[in-house]
Amino acid sequence: DAGVTQSPTHLIKTRGQHVTLRCSPISGHKSVSWYQQVLGQGPQFIFQYYEKEERGRGNFPDRFSARQFPNYSSELNVNALLLGDSALYLCASSFYSGGTDTQYFGPGTRLTVL
Amino acid sequence: QKEVEQDPGPLSVPEGAIVSLNCTYSNSAFQYFMWYRQYSRKGPELLMYTYSSGNKEDGRFTAQVDKSSKYISLFIRDSQPSDSATYLCAMSPNSGGSNYKLTFGKGTLLTVNP
Numbered sequence: 001d002a003g004v005t006q007s008p009t010h011l012i013k014t015r016g017q018h019v020t021l022r023c024s025p026i027s028g029h030k031s032v033s034w035y036q037q038v039l040g041q042g043p044q045f046i047f048q049y050y051e052k053e054e055r056g057r058g059n060f061p062d063r064f065s066a067r068q069f070p071n072y073s074s075e076l077n078v079n080a081l082l083l084g085d086s087a088l089y090l091c092a093s094s095f096y097s098g099g100t101d102t103q104y105f106g107p108g109t110r111l112t113v114l
Numbered sequence: 115q116k117e118v119e120q121d122p123g124p125l126s127v128p129e130g131a132i133v134s135l136n137c138t139y140s141n142s143a144f145q146y147f148m149w150y151r152q153y154s155r156k157g158p159e160l161l162m163y164t165y166s167s168g169n170k171e172d173g174r175f176t177a178q179v180d181k182s183s184k185y186i187s188l189f190i191r192d193s194q195p196s197d198s199a200t201y202l203c204a205m206s207p208n209s210g211g212s213n214y215k216l217t218f219g220k221g222t223l224l225t226v227n228p
Binding site: 056103107 | 221
Protein backbone atom coordinates (compact mmCIF):
# COMPACT_ATOMS: atom_id res chain seq x y z
CA ASP A 1 0.00 0.00 0.00
CA ALA A 2 1.22 3.49 -0.82
CA GLY A 3 1.88 5.75 2.12
CA VAL A 4 1.03 9.41 2.45
CA THR A 5 2.22 11.34 -0.60
CA GLN A 6 2.98 15.05 -0.79
CA SER A 7 3.80 17.41 -3.61
CA PRO A 8 5.92 19.19 -4.50
CA THR A 9 9.02 17.87 -2.74
CA HIS A 10 10.79 21.21 -2.69
CA LEU A 11 9.62 24.74 -3.37
CA ILE A 12 11.35 28.12 -3.44
CA LYS A 13 9.25 31.29 -3.20
CA THR A 14 9.88 34.95 -2.47
CA ARG A 15 8.34 37.05 0.28
CA GLY A 16 4.77 38.09 -0.37
CA GLN A 17 4.00 35.23 -2.74
CA HIS A 18 1.36 32.56 -2.28
CA VAL A 19 1.97 28.80 -2.11
CA THR A 20 -0.22 25.67 -2.36
CA LEU A 21 0.95 22.34 -0.98
CA ARG A 22 -0.82 19.07 -1.71
CA CYS A 23 -1.32 15.83 0.20
CA SER A 24 -2.86 12.45 -0.63
CA PRO A 25 -3.68 10.28 2.41
CA ILE A 26 -3.25 6.55 2.79
CA SER A 27 -6.07 4.69 1.03
CA GLY A 28 -9.01 4.33 3.41
CA HIS A 29 -7.92 7.18 5.67
CA LYS A 30 -10.45 9.97 6.02
CA SER A 31 -8.50 12.47 8.10
CA VAL A 32 -5.61 14.71 7.13
CA SER A 33 -3.53 16.89 9.44
CA TRP A 34 -0.91 19.48 8.55
CA TYR A 35 2.19 20.30 10.59
CA GLN A 36 5.00 22.83 10.19
CA GLN A 37 8.52 21.76 11.17
CA VAL A 38 11.10 24.51 11.40
CA LEU A 39 14.72 23.36 11.28
CA GLY A 40 15.83 22.02 14.67
CA GLN A 41 12.30 21.93 16.11
CA GLY A 42 9.55 19.37 16.42
CA PRO A 43 6.50 19.58 14.13
CA GLN A 44 3.79 22.08 15.11
CA PHE A 45 0.12 21.39 14.46
CA ILE A 46 -1.55 23.66 11.88
CA PHE A 47 -4.88 22.02 10.89
CA GLN A 48 -6.84 18.81 10.93
CA TYR A 49 -9.60 17.94 8.46
CA TYR A 50 -12.03 15.05 8.64
CA GLU A 51 -14.70 14.36 6.06
CA LYS A 52 -13.97 17.76 4.46
CA GLU A 53 -14.61 19.65 7.70
CA GLU A 54 -12.04 21.45 9.82
CA ARG A 55 -11.73 19.62 13.14
CA GLY A 56 -8.91 21.59 14.69
CA ARG A 57 -6.65 24.56 14.15
CA GLY A 58 -3.32 25.38 15.74
CA ASN A 59 -1.89 28.75 16.64
CA PHE A 60 -1.18 29.98 13.11
CA PRO A 61 -2.25 33.26 11.44
CA ASP A 62 -5.12 33.52 8.97
CA ARG A 63 -2.59 33.53 6.12
CA PHE A 64 -2.69 29.76 6.52
CA SER A 65 -5.74 27.95 5.18
CA ALA A 66 -6.56 24.44 4.05
CA ARG A 67 -9.28 22.32 2.57
CA GLN A 68 -10.09 18.67 2.02
CA PHE A 69 -11.60 17.24 -1.12
CA PRO A 70 -14.21 14.47 -1.59
CA ASN A 71 -11.41 11.96 -2.28
CA TYR A 72 -9.89 12.96 1.12
CA SER A 73 -6.83 14.62 -0.42
CA SER A 74 -5.96 18.03 0.97
CA GLU A 75 -4.35 21.35 0.12
CA LEU A 76 -2.55 23.75 2.43
CA ASN A 77 -2.43 27.36 1.26
CA VAL A 78 -0.18 30.06 2.65
CA ASN A 79 -0.62 33.69 1.55
CA ALA A 80 1.76 36.64 1.85
CA LEU A 81 4.75 34.46 2.56
CA LEU A 82 7.25 35.57 5.20
CA LEU A 83 10.85 34.47 5.66
CA GLY A 84 9.75 32.69 8.83
CA ASP A 85 7.44 30.42 6.82
CA SER A 86 10.50 28.54 5.57
CA ALA A 87 10.06 25.03 6.94
CA LEU A 88 9.24 21.41 6.20
CA TYR A 89 5.47 21.08 5.85
CA LEU A 90 4.23 17.66 6.85
CA CYS A 91 0.94 16.00 6.12
CA ALA A 92 -0.34 13.15 8.29
CA SER A 93 -3.29 10.88 7.60
CA SER A 94 -5.37 8.75 9.91
CA PHE A 95 -8.51 6.66 9.72
CA TYR A 96 -10.11 8.48 12.65
CA SER A 97 -11.29 5.57 14.70
CA GLY A 98 -11.86 7.39 17.94
CA GLY A 99 -9.36 6.64 20.67
CA THR A 100 -6.72 5.00 18.49
CA ASP A 101 -6.33 7.60 15.79
CA THR A 102 -2.71 6.87 14.84
CA GLN A 103 -1.25 9.40 12.46
CA TYR A 104 1.09 8.45 9.63
CA PHE A 105 3.29 11.14 8.12
CA GLY A 106 4.30 11.85 4.55
CA PRO A 107 7.82 12.86 3.46
CA GLY A 108 6.99 16.55 3.60
CA THR A 109 7.37 19.55 1.32
CA ARG A 110 10.40 21.70 2.00
CA LEU A 111 9.49 25.36 1.49
CA THR A 112 12.18 28.01 1.25
CA VAL A 113 11.12 31.66 1.29
CA LEU A 114 13.72 34.15 0.02
CA GLN B 115 7.31 26.64 29.97
CA LYS B 116 6.87 24.47 26.89
CA GLU B 117 4.22 21.76 27.08
CA VAL B 118 6.74 19.09 26.07
CA GLU B 119 10.45 19.23 26.88
CA GLN B 120 13.00 17.01 25.18
CA ASP B 121 16.78 17.21 25.39
CA PRO B 122 17.91 17.85 21.80
CA GLY B 123 21.26 16.15 22.35
CA PRO B 124 23.15 15.32 20.24
CA LEU B 125 23.65 11.83 21.66
CA SER B 126 26.47 9.64 20.34
CA VAL B 127 26.81 5.98 21.39
CA PRO B 128 28.80 2.93 20.21
CA GLU B 129 27.04 0.14 18.36
CA GLY B 130 25.39 -2.32 20.75
CA ALA B 131 24.80 0.26 23.51
CA ILE B 132 21.49 0.71 25.29
CA VAL B 133 20.02 4.12 24.47
CA SER B 134 17.66 6.02 26.75
CA LEU B 135 15.62 8.92 25.38
CA ASN B 136 13.29 10.98 27.55
CA CYS B 137 10.61 13.65 27.52
CA THR B 138 8.81 15.53 30.24
CA TYR B 139 5.50 17.30 29.88
CA SER B 140 3.35 19.72 31.80
CA ASN B 141 -0.18 19.12 30.43
CA SER B 142 -1.90 16.54 32.63
CA ALA B 143 -4.58 16.10 29.91
CA PHE B 144 -2.17 14.15 27.70
CA GLN B 145 -3.31 10.53 27.43
CA TYR B 146 -1.66 9.28 24.23
CA PHE B 147 2.12 9.05 23.97
CA MET B 148 4.11 8.30 20.85
CA TRP B 149 7.68 8.05 19.68
CA TYR B 150 8.55 8.88 16.10
CA ARG B 151 11.85 8.38 14.28
CA GLN B 152 12.85 10.92 11.65
CA TYR B 153 15.72 10.45 9.26
CA SER B 154 17.35 13.51 7.77
CA ARG B 155 15.04 15.36 5.38
CA LYS B 156 12.28 12.74 5.73
CA GLY B 157 8.89 12.65 7.44
CA PRO B 158 8.50 11.19 10.96
CA GLU B 159 7.89 7.43 11.17
CA LEU B 160 5.80 6.04 14.05
CA LEU B 161 7.82 3.70 16.31
CA MET B 162 5.79 3.22 19.46
CA TYR B 163 2.31 4.17 20.65
CA THR B 164 1.14 3.98 24.27
CA TYR B 165 -2.13 4.91 25.90
CA SER B 166 -1.93 6.18 29.50
CA SER B 167 0.69 4.77 31.90
CA GLY B 168 2.74 1.60 31.59
CA ASN B 169 5.32 -0.15 29.44
CA LYS B 170 5.20 -1.40 25.89
CA GLU B 171 7.83 -3.48 24.15
CA ASP B 172 8.38 -4.04 20.44
CA GLY B 173 11.54 -5.86 19.46
CA ARG B 174 14.54 -3.79 20.54
CA PHE B 175 12.34 -0.85 21.56
CA THR B 176 10.62 -0.29 24.92
CA ALA B 177 8.40 2.69 25.70
CA GLN B 178 7.59 3.68 29.28
CA VAL B 179 5.05 6.22 30.50
CA ASP B 180 4.92 7.52 34.07
CA LYS B 181 1.94 9.87 34.24
CA SER B 182 2.47 10.61 37.95
CA SER B 183 5.85 12.13 37.09
CA LYS B 184 4.79 13.39 33.65
CA TYR B 185 7.77 11.56 32.17
CA ILE B 186 8.09 9.24 29.19
CA SER B 187 11.04 7.22 27.96
CA LEU B 188 12.15 5.20 24.96
CA PHE B 189 14.82 2.55 25.36
CA ILE B 190 16.69 1.06 22.41
CA ARG B 191 18.57 -2.17 23.09
CA ASP B 192 21.50 -3.38 20.99
CA SER B 193 21.59 -0.10 19.07
CA GLN B 194 22.59 -0.26 15.40
CA PRO B 195 24.06 2.37 13.05
CA SER B 196 20.72 2.27 11.19
CA ASP B 197 19.10 3.66 14.38
CA SER B 198 20.95 6.96 13.78
CA ALA B 199 18.16 9.51 13.40
CA THR B 200 16.22 12.16 15.29
CA TYR B 201 13.76 10.74 17.81
CA LEU B 202 10.65 12.79 18.52
CA CYS B 203 8.28 12.27 21.39
CA ALA B 204 4.68 13.30 20.76
CA MET B 205 1.57 13.36 22.88
CA SER B 206 -2.09 14.30 22.71
CA PRO B 207 -5.14 14.59 24.95
CA ASN B 208 -8.20 12.42 24.74
CA SER B 209 -10.53 15.12 23.46
CA GLY B 210 -13.87 13.60 22.54
CA GLY B 211 -12.31 10.33 21.49
CA SER B 212 -10.02 11.99 18.98
CA ASN B 213 -6.33 12.52 19.53
CA TYR B 214 -5.66 14.36 16.33
CA LYS B 215 -3.56 17.22 17.70
CA LEU B 216 -0.08 15.99 18.45
CA THR B 217 2.28 18.11 20.53
CA PHE B 218 5.90 17.24 19.80
CA GLY B 219 9.18 17.63 21.62
CA LYS B 220 12.13 19.23 19.81
CA GLY B 221 13.63 15.84 19.01
CA THR B 222 16.89 14.16 20.10
CA LEU B 223 19.55 13.57 17.46
CA LEU B 224 21.07 10.11 17.97
CA THR B 225 24.20 8.79 16.27
CA VAL B 226 25.20 5.14 16.68
CA ASN B 227 28.84 4.63 15.77
CA PRO B 228 29.97 1.30 14.24
